Amino acid sequence: MPSPFPSLHRMGEAALLVAFADHLSMPVNAAVLAFRAAVDAADLPGVEETATSLKSVLLRFNPDLVDHVTLEGQIQALLAERDWISGEMPHNRRLWRIPAVFGGDHGPQLEEAAALAGMGADAAIAAICATRLRVMTIGFAPGLPYLGQLPEGFDIPRKTELNPAVPKGGLGLAIRQMVMFPVETQTGWRWIGQAAFDGFRQDATVPFALNAGDEILYRAVSVMEFEDSVAGLATGQDAMAEVLP
Amino acid sequence: MSAALQIIAAGPGLSLQDYGRPGFLGRGLSRGGAMDPLALAEGAALMLMPAGDALAIEMAGAGGRFRAEGAALLIALTGAPMVAELDGVRLPWPGSFLMPKGAELRIGGALAGSYGYLSVAGLQAPRVLGARSAHLAGGIGGRLAAGASLPCVPAPNPGGLKLVPEDRFGGGTIRILPSAQTDQFSAATLARFEATEFRKDARASRMGARMAQDGGGFSQDAHLGILSEIIVPGDIQVIGDGAPFVLLPECQTMGGYPRIATVISADLARVAQAAPGAPIRFRFVTLDEALAARTAAAKHRKTLPDGVVSRVRNPADIADLLAYQLVGGVISATHDPED
Numbered sequence: 001m002p003s004p005f006p007s008l009h010r011m012g013e014a015a016l017l018v019a020f021a022d023h024l025s026m027p028v029n030a031a032v033l034a035f036r037a038a039v040d041a042a043d044l045p046g047v048e049e050t051a052t053s054l055k056s057v058l059l060r061f062n063p064d065l066v067d068h069v070t071l072e073g074q075i076q077a078l079l080a081e082r083d084w085i086s087g088e089m090p091h092n093r094r095l096w097r098i099p100a101v102f103g104g105d106h107g108p109q110l111e112e113a114a115a116l117a118g119m120g121a122d123a124a125i126a127a128i129c130a131t132r133l134r135v136m137t138i139g140f141a142p143g144l145p146y147l148g149q150l151p152e153g154f155d156i157p158r159k160t161e162l163n164p165a166v167p168k169g170g171l172g173l174a175i176r177q178m179v180m181f182p183v184e185t186q187t188g189w190r191w192i193g194q195a196a197f198d199g200f201r202q203d204a205t206v207p208f209a210l211n212a213g214d215e216i217l218y219r220a221v222s223v224m225e226f227e228d229s230v231a232g233l234a235t236g237q238d239a240m241a242e243v244l245p
Numbered sequence: 246m247s248a249a250l251q252i253i254a255a256g257p258g259l260s261l262q263d264y265g266r267p268g269f270l271g272r273g274l275s276r277g278g279a280m281d282p283l284a285l286a287e288g289a290a291l292m293l294m295p296a297g298d299a300l301a302i303e304m305a306g307a308g309g310r311f312r313a314e315g316a317a318l319l320i321a322l323t324g325a326p327m328v329a330e331l332d333g334v335r336l337p338w339p340g341s342f343l344m345p346k347g348a349e350l351r352i353g354g355a356l357a358g359s360y361g362y363l364s365v366a367g368l369q370a371p372r373v374l375g376a377r378s379a380h381l382a383g384g385i386g387g388r389l390a391a392g393a394s395l396p397c398v399p400a401p402n403p404g405g406l407k408l409v410p411e412d413r414f415g416g417g418t419i420r421i422l423p424s425a426q427t428d429q430f431s432a433a434t435l436a437r438f439e440a441t442e443f444r445k446d447a448r449a450s451r452m453g454a455r456m457a458q459d460g461g462g463f464s465q466d467a468h469l470g471i472l473s474e475i476i477v478p479g480d481i482q483v484i485g486d487g488a489p490f491v492l493l494p495e496c497q498t499m500g501g502y503p504r505i506a507t508v509i510s511a512d513l514a515r516v517a518q519a520a521p522g523a524p525i526r527f528r529f530v531t532l533d534e535a536l537a538a539r540t541a542a543a544k545h546r547k548t549l550p551d552g553v554v555s556r557v558r559n560p561a562d563i564a565d566l567l568a569y570q571l572v573g574g575v576i577s578a579t580h581d582p583e584d
Contacts, residue, residue: 009425012507013535015477017425024472036271051271051475053499058475060270063536064543139475139499142274142383146473182273183384202373202385208272 006035006079008072014063018075019056020084026149028055029136031084033213038081044074052137052212054146093213093244095132100171100195100218101226102128107193109163113173116156124192125220127151133178135214143182143200143208147216150176158188169195169230171218180216193218196229197239215244246315250365252393253312253349258305259389261368263298266376270498275478277380277495279303280360280451280517283411283546284324288364290549291321291341291406300377301364302389305451308352308361309391313344316399319366320344325358325414325518340556341404358414358518359449367398382452382495408552411545413515416445416523420530420538421506424480429465430505438463438505439527443489447521451495454516455488456525462487465503473501479508481527489527491516511538 009017018035021028036050036057044059046066051058061071102125103110114124133147150173158174165184166172172179172189179189182199195218201207210216221229229239252259264285265278279285285299301323308327319341322329326338330351336342338361344350355361370377370386379386389395427435443456464487476482478494482502491508492500493516506527508516519525530538 010422010532011424011477011504012422012479013509013532013539017475019425022472049268049270051498053475054472056474058270058477060267060477063539068532137499138271139273139473140497142269142272144273200384207374212271 006084008075010068011058014061016059016061016068016071016075017056018059018079021055024054024136024148026134027085029134029148030089031086032057032137033090034088035079035084036212037090038078039075042074042078044071046071051139053139054136090213093211093215094241095215095217095244096197096210097217097219097240098195098197099221099226099229099239100193101223102171102193102220104223106223106226107171107191109190110192113154113156113190113192117153119153127154128178129218129220133216133218135210135212135216136177137212138208138210140179141181141183141185143210144185145180145199145210145212145216147178147180148176150178152176156190159190160188162186162188163191166191167194169197171195194226196226196233198233247396248316248318248367248399249314249394249396250318250368251312251314252389252391252395253310255309255389255391255393256304256307256352257388258303258307259309260303260379260381261300261370261386261389261395262303262362262378263300263376265378265494266374266380269374270475270477273498274374274380274383275476275494275496275498277383277385277451278376278378279362280493281324281362281413281514283413283514283542284360284362285364286546286549287323287339287408287410288321288362290553291323291339291408292319292364292366292404293402293406293550293553294366296546296549299364300368300370301362302368302395304352304361304363306359307354308363311350311352311363313346313348313350314394315346317346318344318397319400319402319404320350321364321404322352322361323364323410324360324362325355325520327355327361328353337407337556339410340407343400343403343405355520358520360518365395365397366401369396380495382497405556406553407556408549408554413518414520416519416525417515418526418528419512419516420509420535421481421527422509422530422532422535424504424507425474426465426503427506429503430463434463434465435505435529438489439529441526443525443527445516445519445521445523445525449493449517449521451493453490453492453496454519455484455490457488463489463505473499474504476500476504477507479510479513480504481506481508493517509535509538511535511542
């Protein structure tokens with residue numbers, strides 16, 4: 001049976017969704033990021049913005065400027081240009097090295113998450129910090145990255161009850177992914193740590209630090225070093241970023 | 246002292262709103278902006294100002310007390326009609342008015358609908374990411390509180406104008422289109438969805454509104470387990486208990502609940518404005534019908550200034566005013582936050 005993907009779905013009168021799979025994988029996510037970059041570069045008339053989920057690209061357009069059938073034809077033509085599931089990532093990506101404190105008051109559900117993943121807390125921290133996590137997409141809240149993928153053991157469910165208030169920089173873990181909250185948030189993800197990172201600075205020239213496709217390496221630090229790093233953020237001393245080849 | 250609107254007392258849901266900040270969906274920031282953008286344009290038309298850069302105080306459910314500082318101010322009242330008095334004199338709604346220097350404006354509870362708008366000529370606020378709207382969920386701006394002094398300009402004209410507002414405050418039939426996951430619901434479920442009369446749940450916010458009803462839920466018939474997908478305002482997600490939840494302009498940008506349909510742009514403000522408990526039905530329409538409604542709404546917004554007329558004293562108007570006051574007196578006894 002031929003794959004139904006990539007597939008086009010109308011979302012109301014002014015949005016079109018291009019889905020690359022019904023499940024997440026790193027090659028699918030790479031296809032999403034590459035296709036979004038291609039749509040942006042094509043600068044199609046009437047397209048007002050694009051966004052990604054883990055497995056799809058959304059185009060929001062002005063139906064006064066382009067009709068559905070025309071736009072769908074242009075998207076089909078772009079899709080036919082190559083096999084997007086080739087794993088090739090867009091350029092201009094960065095690798096961020098971000099200090100984070102794990103466990104304790106800064107990550108009260110670390111032990112629980114580690115136990116569900118079948119390991120001790122120290123082994124979980126080591127595994128997380130050894131993984132180069134890709135910013136697979138950004139969404140839900142301003143500047144919130146979905147990071148993945150962690151090793152298979154971390155395929156643990158979200159909690160059914162919500163954590164009432166995970167602080168800014170809080171790290172959540174579930175389903176082989178992590179999220180890093182840019183503002184205090186209510187969440188069902190297990191709260192395992194806190195990063196010294198400011199993902200949404202509304203008054204800055206570059207308000208959103210991360211781009212989808214960037215990578216993050218966390219470095220486990222002491223509470224004291226974490227607090228120094230947070231103080232550094234306030235004076236403009238950022239986490240370290242280098243451009244990926 | 247320069248011209249300003251002083252907030253003496255604030256209801257619980259006051260914020261500055263313009264048309265929002267589209268363009269940051271891929272950054273996790275929904276467009277936000279006024280729940281009822283037509284009310285912004287109506288306010289501008291009543292003040293004889295351009296609609297394009299309208300900014301107003303959005304008032305959820307009830308208003309507050311305000312004083313004109315430094316100069317006489319030009320104001321307009323639009324959106325959900327509320328009990329309003331200027332120095333003790335009842336004001337008709339919608340309309341534009343001259344607020345003499347030092348005068349006090351009291352705005353009480355909504356008589357119909359949810360969101361009232363207080364426009365002030367020359368109202369200023371800093372731009373964040375290109376817009377002046379508060380985005381409460383995203384931490385941009387915030388609620389307005391007592392003690393705030395909002396800079397504006399001395400009245401450029403005396404107001405005294407009115408218009409006939411489009412009726413959008415009582416719920417009713419909301420037109421919808423399919424969304425990306427509509428085909429995961431069975432024809433029977435979709436038919437029941439269209440046949441059900443919902444009530445707007447009282448726990449609505451700028452992020453979304455739950456639709457209550459007494460029958461069974463509307464979960465997918467074949468549960469496919471959706472990986473989080475991008476949300477656009479208007480999407481109707483079916484949450485865990487099977488209740489439909491209409492996402493409004495300040496919604497999150499990603500969600501894992503299936504979307505049964507999406508509200509057409511021309512009808513979204515009607516969902517936001519419906520009062521708690523107001524009846525709501527959904528009806529699928531064709532894409533052509535949705536686009537025609539979108540075009541008609543844009544034309545209506547553009548031609549608002551043509552419908553603005555002077556409030557003249559004639560017997561017909563006086564009868565209308567009396568009717569408003571009769572209703573207002575009954576409602577304000579329970580809804581006026583000043584009581």
